[in-house]
Amino acid sequence: METTGVFAQLVGQDRAIEVLTAASAAAKELIDGSGSGTAMTHAWLFVGPPGSGRSVAARAFAQALQCRDGGCGHCQDCHTVKVGTHPDVHVVIPEGLSISVREIREIVRVAAFHPAGGRWQIVIIEDADRLTEGAANALLKAIEEPSAHTVFLLCAPTTHPDDVSVTIRSRCRVLPLRTPPAEAVAAVLIDRDGIDSEAAHWAARAAQGHVGRAKRLATDEVAKQRRAAVLAIPAKLVSMEACLSAADDLVGAAEADAAALADELDAPERESLMQSLGAGGTGKGTGAAPRGSAGAVKELERKQKARATRVQRDALDRALVDLTGFYRDVLLVHAGSDVPLSHADHQQEINQVASAVTPEWLLKSLDAIVAARQSLETNVKPRIALAALTTGLRLPRQ
Structure with a gap:
């Protein structure tokens, strides 16, 4: 299927492109008063596994809604939505592990204004599964009583009640995306x-x-090295010492990622905040500003700490996804399948593990990885969650 315009960004999502194209055309009918616009609704929920392009689809749809040509990809509206400067498109991206009720109340308040461009006020919420209970309730009220010109685009991994509340999901049009x-x-x-x-x-x-x-992976040598280190772990889990060491290595690498980002962003953010509060300035009144800045600085430090925690958890989750692919490959080898391996460049380690385990052991191992990901999501200490995982993945004695 040949796709042009903004929806060309969606990779391998032919069905979703059909739905969004029809909806953007219906939205244009509503704006122009030329039709009923029945294919358009005010709240959408984009669901799919990591990498399926949930947020890409939401942003592309926002471009199509704001574009007078339905998403040409070249006009001012398409460009400003893409770079994040469109006055009527508001994006919520959690910097920490959750999205607070304060953030949602503010974004809902702004989205109720009449659109400056005369078309739509659009709210995109990435990782809507990170909404706190209070934030979800505030969002639900806005979705239940929407302004005629407001559109909500939510992104989440699944429609499971643990990810998105049933009440919010029931008021959205769900659009599934595939890997x-x-x-x-x-x-x-x-x-x-x-x-x-x-x-x-x-x-x-x-x-x-x-x-x-x-x-x-194709452009970053450090990413390649991190992946190689993770995929070398399963064949090494032959003793308790090796298991605990592997857990420490995984957590240490994730902490290094968080520290690197903190080194890059924290100090400039603090300096920018202090300058905005008058630090370093001269003249009447500038001396008082820094003395009254303790609350703002504390809030910035809270956000930076939450961001570092999220970066660490995301790095660990990437490692667990790689391990899931590894054990899936081992299962394929064990079954003699001709399905292509995800990690064929680690065939030696895959064969080594396959020769030491049973299919039942592999299925339990995959369940253990799922359990570890769930533990991290519920704020179990990373070293505890990873130590439990690696000891559970210890190879059977031969």
């Missing part, structure tokens, strides 16, 4: 990013359909 096939991901890397064919196809398979991760 893009490796060939489609490779084509994007080649055509859009200029990556050579061999590297693009390797990265697409290794990233298991995640477009952003595939690009990092």
Whole structure:
């Protein structure tokens, strides 16, 4: 299927493109007064696994709604939505582990204004599964009583009640997205990013359909090294000492990621805040500003700490996704399947583990990884969650 305009950003999502194209056309009918616009609704929930492009789809849809040509990809509206400067498109991205009720109340208040461009006020909430209970209730009220010109675009991994409340889900049109096939991901890397064919196809398979991760693996040597270190772990889990060491290594790498981001962002953010409060200025009144800045500085430090925690958890989750792919490959080898392996470049380690375990053991191992991801989501200390996982993945004695 040949796709042009803003929806060309969606990789391997033909069905979703059809739905969104029809909805954006219906939205144009509503604006122009030329039709009933029955294919358009005021609240959408984009669901799909990591890498399926939930937020990409939401932003592309926002471009199509604001564009007078239904998402040409070239006009001022399409450009400003894409770069995040459109006055009528508001994006909520959690910096920490959750989205607070204060953030949602403020964004709902702003979204109730009449759109400056005369079309739509659009709220995009990435990671809507991170809404606190209070935030979810505040959002529910806005979705239940929407302004005629307001559209809510929510993104979440699944429609499970633990991710998105049933009351919110029932008031949204759910649009499921799928994991893009490796060939489609490779084509994007080649055509859009200029990556050579061999590297693009390797990265697409290794990233298991995640477009952003595939690009990092194809272009970032550190990302390649981190992946290689994670995939070397299963064959090493032959003793309790090795298991605990592996857990420490995984957590240490995630902490290093968080520290690197903190080194890059924290000090400039603090300096910018202090300057905005008058620090370093001269003249009447400038001396009082820094003395009254304790609350603002404390709030910034809270956000920075929450961001560091999220970066650490996201790094650990990437590692667990790689481990899931590894054990899936071991299961395929064990079954003698001819399905392509995600981590074929680690065939030796895969064969080594396959020779030491049973299919039942592999299924329990995959369950253990799922349990570890859930533990991290419920704020179990990373070292405790990872130590429990690696000891559970210890290879049976031969």
